[in-house]
Amino acid sequence: MNALQLSKSQKRIVRQIIETGLQREYEAGIKKLDKIISGWKRKETDNRDAYMKLYKSLTNHDKHIARRYNRMTGSWYLHIIAAQLADKVIAVEELNDFPEDIRQKIYLLSGI
Numbered sequence: 001m002n003a004l005q006l007s008k009s010q011k012r013i014v015r016q017i018i019e020t021g022l023q024r025e026y027e028a029g030i031k032k033l034d035k036i037i038s039g040w041k042r043k044e045t046d047n048r049d050a051y052m053k054l055y056k057s058l059t060n061h062d063k064h065i066a067r068r069y070n071r072m073t074g075s076w077y078l079h080i081i082a083a084q085l086a087d088k089v090i091a092v093e094e095l096n097d098f099p100e101d102i103r104q105k106i107y108l109l110s111g112i
Contacts, residue, residue, distance in 0.1 A: 011077065014078070014081060018072065021080075021089040022069060025064075025065060026065075029062075085107075086111055
């Protein structure tokens with residue numbers, strides 16, 4: 001079996017892992033925004049600076065999310081998981097449900 005050809009059950013697992021990672025990425029983005037808002041509430045920055053920081057942070061994070069997840073088709077599943085792994089959005093242990101050859105392909109793609 002080619003490592004890029006996943007069974008239906010493996011694709012289901014991949015989609016679950018990708019969704020878990022995506023939720024973590026949303027959370028990280030929200031935490032960045034919260035930090036900016038907290039500083040604004042403590043009067044560490046004025047309204048315009050806080051607004052611009054929020055806008056820039058959200059825009060940059062949204063572009064990152066779009067680049068990684070907008071092409072989420074079967075042929076990109078392992079690449080997306082590899083990118084999540086490389087960025088430490090998911091852990092190596094979360095790949096334990098895959099056969100060794102698929103895990104090795106993900107490791108290779110992630111560069112870890």
